[in-house]
Amino acid sequence: MQTQATQTAAIEVDTVSKTFGTDKALNEVSIRIAPGEMVALIGPSGSGKSTLLRHVAGLLAGDRDAGSVRIFGHQVQKNGTISPDIRKIRAEVGFIFQQFNLVGRLPLLTNVMTGMLARVGTWRSLLGWFSREEKERAMQALDCVGLAEHATQRAGTLSGGQQQRAAIARAMEQRARIILADEPIASLDPESARLVIECLAALNRNQGLTVLVSLHQVQFALQYCVRTIAMKDGCVVFDGPSQELTPTALRNIYGVRKSGVDLDGTAPLHIGVRPEPALLGAAA
Ligand SMILES: Nc1ncnc2c1ncn2[C@@H]1O[C@H](COP(=O)(O)OP(=O)(O)O)[C@@H](O)[C@H]1O
Ligand SMILES: [Mg+2]
Incomplete structure (x- = not known):
């Protein structure tokens, strides 16, 4: 069996940058996600979450000078050029949009x-x-x-x-084999949001799918994802166990105004709380 170090990553982003006009939406972003992980992607609006997910799916090409994205070892893009095999590779990726x-x-x-x-x-x-x-x-x-x-x-x-x-x-x-979900619960009421994220968690747990999900509601990241990647101004500013996302760390990511509470300012954070068993089959 391969060790974690040599195992082919499900998602590998290597120093990808993306410039829109003068705006650097991604600034030398590198992430590596192993098969079977469920990782939350958080960060303020405009920090680059959607742009990163779109690069991983090969829907957007990065800047030309450097950077690459691989999925299960297959090249999605390199130095700003999308792989000619993209259609085949994309079949491995389910993209879930907010809408x-x-x-x-x-x-x-x-x-x-x-x-x-x-x-x-x-x-x-x-x-x-x-x-x-x-x-x-x-x-x-x-x-x-x-x-x-x-x-x-x-x-x-x-x-x-x-x-x-x-x-x-x-x-x-x-x-x-991979699900990329871009704020899939942002427009849902809390109960529907919970059912949706539990579906993703169950797919991850029961079928070993790799999930990278951007979330506006930080407490869902903490509850459902062992690992969180946080972005700010196009850079990865945190990548590690969600339990280490303390209110202080969140204050650094989101700024003072939104520290210590969820992004809607309504509930305290519950750091490290594990989810209920998935409610597969439950009706909304
Ligand atoms: N198609 C685009 N054209 C110009 N600027 C864009 C485009 N897409 C994203 N941006 C800019 O890139 C930055 C990151 O955006 P985005 O990835 O949508 O952030 P997030 O998903 O974290 O809210 C923002 O400054 C945004 O305005
Ligand atoms: Mg977005």
Whole structure:
């Protein structure tokens, strides 16, 4: 068995920078995430979280002078050039956005099955010509996130939290090995947010998926992720055990105003509290 030191990283970002005009959105960012980790990405608005996630997925190319991104050893980009193999590599990555990105007028099951777009011919997916086995897999994924009973319902008629869990089911259907989630719970009420993050945590725990999730609510990072990476002004300013994110560390990241409380200023931080067992199958 490979040791941690020699094991191929699930995600490896090496000195990536990204400049928009005169704004350095990423400043020589390097991170390494092992297979099976669930890592929180935190930092104030504008600190570079979304930009970093988009670079990892190969949706954005970094500055030309240096830097590379690898996923399971496969090059996503190097020196500002996206790999020609990106389509194949991206099939390994499920990207979850804040705004769900489902097709509202299509049934949930169809939305989940579009996760296969990366793996089957596009025309076949668009024609809705799915095999029984593919449908069964999609149903299983929906069942896993507690939405089997809504399979035939139009996605647009479901709540935000349900749509986000369906987006997670779509990533499962895609057979992604990595999930990149960009503020997936930012627009949800606390209970829906908890169900969504517990789905991600269960996928990580039960299926060994690697999860990198940016979170606006710091206490979710502390509760659900053993490790946190914090960004500020395009730089990684903390990378380590979430338990070490003390109020003082958070004050340095977010500034004085938001220290000691969550970012909405409503609740004290609960550092190091472990989550309840995942509520897979629970309805929103
Ligand atoms: N497409 C873009 N064009 C110009 N500037 C951008 C673009 N995307 C992000 N930025 C800038 O890069 C910085 C980091 O943004 P972002 O990654 O969205 O931060 P976060 O997700 O942490 O809020 C910000 O200053 C933002 O304005
Ligand atoms: Mg963002």
